[in-house]
Amino acid sequence: MPRDNERSAFGVYVHWPFCLSKCPYCDFNSHVRHAALDEARFLRAYLAEIGTTAGRIGARSVTSIFFGGGTPSLMQPATVAAILEAIARHWSVASDVEVTLEANPTSVEAERFRGYRAAGVNRVSLGVQALDDGALRRLGRTHTAAEALAAVAVARKVFARYSFDLIYAREDQAVAAWAAELRRAIAEAAEHLSLYQLTIEADTPFAALRAAGKLTIPDQDCARALYEVTQEICTAAGLPAYEVSNHARTGAECRHNLVYWRMQ
Ligand SMILES: C[S@@+](CC[C@H](N)C(=O)[O-])C[C@H]1O[C@@H](n2cnc3c(N)ncnc32)[C@H](O)[C@@H]1O
Numbered sequence: 001m002p003r004d005n006e007r008s009a010f011g012v013y014v015h016w017p018f019c020l021s022k023c024p025y026c027d028f029n030s031h032v033r034h035a036a037l038d039e040a041r042f043l044r045a046y047l048a049e050i051g052t053t054a055g056r057i058g059a060r061s062v063t064s065i066f067f068g069g070g071t072p073s074l075m076q077p078a079t080v081a082a083i084l085e086a087i088a089r090h091w092s093v094a095s096d097v098e099v100t101l102e103a104n105p106t107s108v109e110a111e112r113f114r115g116y117r118a119a120g121v122n123r124v125s126l127g128v129q130a131l132d133d134g135a136l137r138r139l140g141r142t143h144t145a146a147e148a149l150a151a152v153a154v155a156r157k158v159f160a161r162y163s164f165d166l167i168y169a170r171e172d173q174a175v176a177a178w179a180a181e182l183r184r185a186i187a188e189a190a191e192h193l194s195l196y197q198l199t200i201e202a203d204t205p206f207a208a209l210r211a212a213g214k215l216t217i218p219d220q221d222c223a224r225a226l227y228e229v230t231q232e233i234c235t236a237a238g239l240p241a242y243e244v245s246n247h248a249r250t251g252a253e254c255r256h257n258l259v260y261w262r263m264q
C-alpha cells in the first residue's frame with residue numbers, strides 16, 4: 001500500500017514530439033520537421049491543454065513535472081518557462097517540486113541549460129546512449145562520445161541533479177566491453193543512471209535491418225548476462241536498480257518515474 005506522502009504525489013508530463021533526426025531504433029512519438037516549427041502556436045496549445053486538464057482533475061499539489069520527448073531540449077527556455085508558469089497558475093506546486101527536462105547531449109543544447117535552470121528546471125536527463133563513437137554512429141546518433149560527455153559536464157555545473165541514458169545489448173556487444181563502458185559511465189554519473197537494453201521495436205529501421213539479417217543483437221543468454229553484470233556493477237557502485245532500467249542512490253530516484261511505477 002502506498003504511504004500517505006506517496007499517495008499525494010502528482011506529476012505533470014509535457015511531451016515535445018520533435019527531434020532533429022529520427023534514431024533508427026526509436027518508436028517514440030517523435031517526428032522530424034524540415035520546415036520551421038511554430039513554437040508560439042505549440043505553446044498556445046500546451047496552455048489550452050493544461051487549462052482543460054486542470055478543470056478535469058481539480059486541485060492538486062504538483063510534486064513532479066517532466067518534459068519528455070522527442071527532444072525537449074529543442075524548446076526555447078522561454079517556452080519551458082511559460083509552461084511552468086501555467087502549471088503553477090492552475091495547481092499549487094510543492095516547494096521541493098522536481099522539474100526534469102530530457103536533453104540530447106549536443107553542444108547547442110548544452111548552451112540552453114542555464115536558460116532552462118532560470119525557467120525552473122532543476123534536473124536534466126541526457127540521452128548519451130553509448131561511450132563509443134562507432135556504436136553511436138550505428139545507433140544513428142548525431143553526437144560523439146566526447147560531445148556527450150562535455151554536455152554531461154555542463155549539466156553537472158548547472159544542475160544539482162542530472163542523469164543520463166545508455167543503451168546496452170547493442171550489436172556485437174560483449175559482456176566485458178559493456179562492463180568497461182558502464183564503469184566509465186559511472187565515473188561520470190552522479191546519483192542516477194538509466195540503462196536500457198536495446199529493444200527492436202516493430203516498424204523501425206532496426207526491425208527492417210534485423211529481418212534482412214543485417215543487424216545481429218545479443219541472443220537471450222548473452223542479454224541476460226549483460227543484464228546481470230549491469231546489476232552487479234551498479235549495486236557495487238551504490239547505484240542499485242529501483243525499477244527495471246533505472247538506477248539511483250537511495251533517495252535520488254526520479255520522483256516522476258516513481259509516480260508511474262506506483263500508479264499514481
Ligand atoms: C526520449 S529519449 C531521451 C531524450 C532524447 N530524445 C535523446 O534521445 O537523447 C528516451 C530514451 O529512451 C531510450 N530508448 C529509446 N528507444 C529505445 C529502444 N528501442 N531500446 C532501448 N532504449 C530506447 C534511449 O536511451 C533514449 O535516451
Ligand code: SF4
Nearest residue numbers: 019022023026030070
Ligand atoms: S531516441 Fe531521442 S533523439 Fe532519437 S528519435 Fe527517439 S526521441 Fe528522438
